[in-house]
Amino acid sequence: MVGVEVVGISKFYGPTLVLDDVTASFAAGGFTSLLGPSGSGKTTLLRIIAGFVEPSIGRIRFGDSDVTGEPVWRRNIGMVFQSYALFPHMSVRDNVLFGLHRRGVRGETARREVRRALELVHLEGFDHRRPKELSGGQQQRVALARAIVTRPRVLLLDEPLSALDRRLRQGMQIELRRIQRDSGLTTIFVTHDQEEALTLSDEIAILDGGRIVQRGAPTDIYERPRNRFAATFLGDTNFFTGPVRRGGIEIGGFLICTSGSVPTDRSTATLAIRPEKMRLEAPGSLEADEHSNRLVATVREIVYAGATSTLLLNADDGTSIKLLSQNREGAGPGVGTRVLLAWSRGDTIVIPD
Amino acid sequence: MAQLGRAWLLAVVVFLYLPIAVMIVMAFNASPLYALPIQPSLIWFDTLASDTELLDATRNSLIIAMFTAVIATALGSLAAIALARHAFRGRSLLRLLLLPPIAIPWLITGTAMLVFFFWTGIGRGLHAMLIGHVALAIPYVVIVIGTGLETLRADLDEAAMGLGSTPLHAFFAITLPLLAPSIIAAALFAFAVSLDQFVVSYFLAEPGVTTLPVEIYSSIRKGFTPEINAISTIFLGVSTLLVLLFARLSNLGGARGRR
Numbered sequence: 004m005v006g007v008e009v010v011g012i013s014k015f016y017g018p019t020l021v022l023d024d025v026t027a028s029f030a031a032g033g034f035t036s037l038l039g040p041s042g043s044g045k046t047t048l049l050r051i052i053a054g055f056v057e058p059s060i061g062r063i064r065f066g067d068s069d070v071t072g073e074p075v076w077r078r079n080i081g082m083v084f085q086s087y088a089l090f091p092h093m094s095v096r097d098n099v100l101f102g103l104h105r106r107g108v109r110g111e112t113a114r115r116e117v118r119r120a121l122e123l124v125h126l127e128g129f130d131h132r133r134p135k136e137l138s139g140g141q142q143q144r145v146a147l148a149r150a151i152v153t154r155p156r157v158l159l160l161d162e163p164l165s166a167l168d169r170r171l172r173q174g175m176q177i178e179l180r181r182i183q184r185d186s187g188l189t190t191i192f193v194t195h196d197q198e199e200a201l202t203l204s205d206e207i208a209i210l211d212g213g214r215i216v217q218r219g220a221p222t223d224i225y226e227r228p229r230n231r232f233a234a235t236f237l238g239d240t241n242f243f244t245g246p247v248r249r250g251g252i253e254i255g256g257f258l259i260c261t262s263g264s265v266p267t268d269r270s271t272a273t274l275a276i277r278p279e280k281m282r283l284e285a286p287g288s289l290e291a292d293e294h295s296n297r298l299v300a301t302v303r304e305i306v307y308a309g310a311t312s313t314l315l316l317n318a319d320d321g322t323s324i325k326l327l328s329q330n331r332e333g334a335g336p337g338v339g340t341r342v343l344l345a346w347s348r349g350d351t352i353v354i355p356d
Numbered sequence: 357m358a359q360l361g362r363a364w365l366l367a368v369v370v371f372l373y374l375p376i377a378v379m380i381v382m383a384f385n386a387s388p389l390y391a392l393p394i395q396p397s398l399i400w401f402d403t404l405a406s407d408t409e410l411l412d413a414t415r416n417s418l419i420i421a422m423f424t425a426v427i428a429t430a431l432g433s434l435a436a437i438a439l440a441r442h443a444f445r446g447r448s449l450l451r452l453l454l455l456p457p458i459a460i461p462w463l464i465t466g467t468a469m470l471v472f473f474f475w476t477g478i479g480r481g482l483h484a485m486l487i488g489h490v491a492l493a494i495p496y497v498v499i500v501i502g503t504g505l506e507t508l509r510a511d512l513d514e515a516a517m518g519l520g521s522t523p524l525h526a527f528f529a530i531t532l533p534l535l536a537p538s539i540i541a542a543a544l545f546a547f548a549v550s551l552d553q554f555v556v557s558y559f560l561a562e563p564g565v566t567t568l569p570v571e572i573y574s575s576i577r578k579g580f581t582p583e584i585n586a587i588s589t590i591f592l593g594v595s596t597l598l599v600l601l602f603a604r605l606s607n608l609g610g611a612r613g614r615r
Contacts, residue, residue: 053518055514055517074522075514075517075518076518076519076520076521076522077520079520080518081518082514082515082518084511084514084515086509086511088509088514088515089515090512090515090516090530091512091534092533101516101519101529102520105519105520105521105525106520149519150518153519153520
């Protein structure tokens with residue numbers, strides 16, 4: 004098991020720059036997600052690591068060996084494609100055997116490896132089926148078994164769950180995580196689904212415009228987004244932009260503070276707060292304390308979603324606010340009600356503009 | 357409305373098949389003057405069996421058609437794969453240039469070939485006909501195999517390479533087996549194009565060495581005998597079989613390439 008390192012990778016398609024000097028290391032045995040919108044360069048980065056695309060500049064290392072000039076077929080990778088790309092003219096068993104045969108593993112050893120891989124993905128007894136006789140989820144498992152049976156140096160997953168329906172996808176996420184832990188493979192996972200990235204990863208790298216804009220553990224990235232893009236792409240965020248006053252900013256007559264420091268060298272600043280960190284406070288508890296922020300706002304709309312409701316509110320200066328509330332008790336405030344919002348200063352994040 | 361549609365369709369089918377049906381019936385009628393009622397007989401098939409000119413021409417036709425199928429399919433497949441899988445300068449122009457030969461009237465193609473073969477010293481004869489037929493068949497082969505390749509996902513090749521296949525191995529292990537139905541269909545198409553070819557063959561035939569369509573044409577000019585009906589019926593049977601086989605295979609190719 005080895006780690007993967009990319010150093011100073013840039014990629015041009017004609018005059019278009021799709022990757023802009025990306026440097027990153029992927030820990031041995033770790034599960035890293037490359038998360039970003041389409042066009043962010045995440046798939047290109049994955050294909051460069053796989054060897055399907057050559058970088059214009061930069062180097063790729065698997066452990067100590069530089070694989071930059073090596074073609075795909077010598078890199079010893081395992082790849083799962085969005086479409087699974089199972090060979091339709093071969094049985095499940097022959098699909099899984101393919102990579103072993105290419106590595107000269109045959110006979111009893113190969114049969115044992117195939118059995119082990121199919122057991123790992125819970126597909127025992129499917130050896131002789133054709134891919135088209137399997138459901139989407141089963142095809143997905145075959146693709147995974149085929150990718151890991153050769154014990155590759157790195158497992159690359161290109162949005163492997165996006166073709167599955169929601170329920171199946173959630174089941175496969177748990178499976179995928181288990182299989183990855185059991186096999187101990189260094190795994191790089193491309194996705195545009197933030198929830199998937201949060202659930203699966205040891206580490207997330209957020210890509211935008213060909214650059215990694217932030218990387219870290221899921222909680223880290225979610226709780227401490229370092230810029231506006233990271234904050235909005237991963238989950239919902241309220242932004243407050245207002246004039247800087249006494250260590251905070253002023254919104255509709257209220258002072259919003261943070262446990263961090265608000266830049267004092269300029270007249271306005273932006274603070275961010277996640278919708279689920281805010282709560283509705285009983286009116287009258289207006290006196291501020293040094294740990295929390297308070298703000299009066301008017302309920303504009305209520306979006307009911309069973310377990311939770313999303314309240315859309317307006318602050319007195321017009322700032323739009325989103326609040327996620329658990330539907331624990333009965334009726335909440337109605338549309339048009341003025342309510343008091345409160346949240347911790349520790350959850351209030353400074354966003355550099 | 358539906359009934360009207362069905363009646364219309366029926367009329368079209370009758371229009372298509374009536375002349376052929378008459379020909380087949382007359383091939384089994386003893387009277388050379390197409391007299392009715394029909395007297396069932398295999399006399400014209402007997403006459404055919406001893407007509408060496410017609411049989412030689414048939415043999416020539418089959419030989420040329422077979423060689424055309426093999427050569428045109430080999431060349432056309434490679435062209436189709438190059439067009440579908442490799443990016444190179446002038447690709448779209450080359451792809452476009454493959455189409456006009458289908459639309460150019462055979463009379464013009466035939467004339468051009470005759471002039472060209474005369475000028476280059478290739479001359480006339482079976483070899484010239486073979487070259488001509490191959491040239492006529494290649495565009496069809498490229499189209500049929502190109503369509504087959506489109507239904508074949510490129511990521512299958514990539515998957516094979518990810519598992520350790522060189523591009524060459526991926527081609528033989530993955531692309532070729534999956535493309536087989538298209539390749540067979542293309543070969544049948546090329547065979548049919550050659551077998552059916554009259555104009556170009558007529559231009560490139562040497563006196564005494566001809567193909568069946570050319571031979572049929574000259575015998576009709578000499579005086580029509582029902583043995584033409586007999587040989588035509590045999591050919592009709594064979595071509596119908598080929599077309600059905602083609603339809604079956606091209607359909608199969610589409611269904612298999614989907615997943």
